[in-house]
Amino acid sequence: MNYQKLDASLAMALNEVQDPEKRNLTVFIHTKLDVNTDAVTVFLENLGIIGVTGGKNIYTATLSQNAISLLSEQSWVQHLKLSHKFRLLNK
Numbered sequence: 683m684n685y686q687k688l689d690a691s692l693a694m695a696l697n698e699v700q701d702p703e704k705r706n707l708t709v710f711i712h713t714k715l716d717v718n719t720d721a722v723t724v725f726l727e728n729l730g731i732i733g734v735t736g737g738k739n740i741y742t743a744t745l746s747q748n749a750i751s752l753l754s755e756q757s758w759v760q761h762l763k764l765s766h767k768f769r770l771l772n773k
Contacts, residue, residue: 688761696750701746702747706744707750708745709744712763713758714757714759729743
């Protein structure tokens, strides 16, 4: 795993994972380039990421620890960021 591509909150969340195959971490995937090559598209779709099209460089997906590890090793991935759940202040 390339920890340099992970934000601090994602790195901390990975330390608490019990099952590395369970998809329980929602992340933003920031790519360095337009994901329009067939190989990159197939790679992302095999991880369960839907809506992979040209013209986008940020994707959202719920992934397992193992999938995040695979993504962090890809040269076309700029960084991975954990999605945070927000709560309403005024209910």
